[in-house]
Amino acid sequence: MQGLITFIAIFGILVIIHEFGHFYFAKRAGILVREFAVGMGPKIFSHTAADGTLYTLRLLPLGGYVRMAGWGEDKTEIRTGHSASLSFNEKGLVSRINLSDRVVDQTALPIAITSYDLEDSLEVMGLVAGESKSYAVDQNATIIEEDGTEVRIAPLDVQYQNASVWGRLMTNFAGPMNNFILGIVVFTLIAFLQGGVRDYTSNTFLVADNGPLSQAGLSGQVTIYQINHQPVTDWESLSQAVQAGGSTMVLELSDGDGTSKKEVTITPKQEDDRYLIGVSPDLKTGFWDKLKGGFAMAWESAFAIATALKNLILKPDVTKLGGPIAIYQMSSSAAKEGLLSVLTLMAMLSMNLGIFNLLPIPALDGGKILLNIIEAIRKKPLKQETEGYITLAGVALMLLLTIAVTWNDIVRTFF
Structure with a gap:
């Protein structure tokens, strides 16, 4: 139950923040937003605001949408004789x-x-x-x-296609933009909650409980100068020295106060082909360090996601993709590990959602933005039939991708 609640909370926040971006800038562009929905399927709650927008909460917590009036977005058809x-x-x-x-x-x-x-x-x-x-x-x-x-x-003057091209472009970009903003805010919150951000530039480290250094009688902060006579100046040089150190290591170090150096011999823990000595980077605890650290973590997450997408495009492998079931499993694991793990997952998924939606696939925000840019360059929109065919192709691609992702989830879970 804890995992399910965490999943619904994470998914709900991501959807609401994403769709609110579309909603807010659609209204700014003069586009009528007919419905703001959280969830999919049958509605279980609805409220019509004074501006005419219908707010609905729907049964299945697997998405949401902003229903904008206009061609290619939303129309109400009435059958003759109805x-x-x-x-x-x-x-x-x-x-x-x-x-x-x-x-x-x-x-x-x-x-x-x-x-x-x-x-x-x-x-x-x-x-x-x-x-x-x-x-x-x-x-x-x-x-x-x-x-x-x-x-x-939806009279013509409030329809999507009659807004300015820049108003439509901003409306389409605002969803991913809000996901990036949410990711930065949550990563920054994490930095403050954990008391600081990791300092990878220093050779002062924190000793982990029950690790090799802890078992050698060390605790708190230590400054490591050498491992097997190999200099240590930062986290990267520490990692290189540890991996080159072998099954027994001699460390030259000092306790947190740095008053006296001593040599300590340890037997590192081996996991697969890696050696671990039981330390983590020290923390920068200043206000601005935490603030900058939030932006840095968001950038690192975005860069890692973009790299993974690039590799997936260059070497397609749909088995590496995951959908709602995979997210539910990750949410359950994060819930067991505590609040920081839940927030970290939320921030990473938010950055992921923002980047994925910017892919130039017609059914996604990135595809719509591409069409907006083409229209701005041509100074006239594409024919409705042409845009319709392009969108249909994008929807077909996304449907195939959804089927593949769902199948991957089922195979991982039950086989």
Whole structure:
């Protein structure tokens, strides 16, 4: 249960932060956000805000979305002859079109819709008691879809494709950007919670409990000058000296106060082909050290993820990919290890999500950004049909990738 709660919390925070970036900048660009959803599948909670945006919490904690109005993003289709009911405001304009049999309003006007235009002329036509009628629709009217979801209609002036190209580009980039910001904030929080950041430039180290140096009677801080007469000046030179040291090592060192040097002979612990002497880098504990350390950890994480993606592209191997099941397993392990492990996993996944979404695949934010850049260079958008084919190809690729990742998760878990 602890692992499941951790998984839902991490996944939920990542999704909310990512989608809030799209949401905020879409509104700044004048795009109507019809729905902000956390989770997928059937909705279990909904609230319509004063600005017309529907906020929903859905059953499956496996994602979320921002539903922006416009071509290629979101449209509500009404079948010809569909039975509906119309509600009117004080100006006599249609304020709500109800297509659902789950919501009943006894004061609404029943109508069999024959045609409609909810983008330009804002009118709906249909048969009322066998007579053809036409009604003007309010700019801010809502429509109750067949599943009971009530959202704003989307006139052309608030649709995605009618925002400026730079407004759309920023809207698409804001999701990954928020993931990078979250990663930096969480890594910085980790630096403060653990009391500092590791100092890889010093030859002063912290002795680990129950390690070879601890068993030799040392504790706290030690300054190591040589290992088997090989100089130690920082973490990298220590690692090289340890790996070259063999099964017995003579260390020249001093305790934390650095007042006197002495020689200590130890037998290192061997794991696979590595030797361990039981030390970790010392910590920098200054305020600015912690702040800079958060940025440094975020950069190192992003660089490692980008390198892994590059290697995966150059040498494709889908067996190295993991999906929700793999993330759940990592969340369970992190939950057992404590808060710092959970935060570290969250920060790394946030950086991962940001980088992955910037890949120039049409179904991802990076693909949309690429189309925005092409439009800015051409000074005109691609044809809707062309963009539709490109997006469809991206969706097909992502579907195949999702199947492969899910299969990998199943194989790792059950076989």
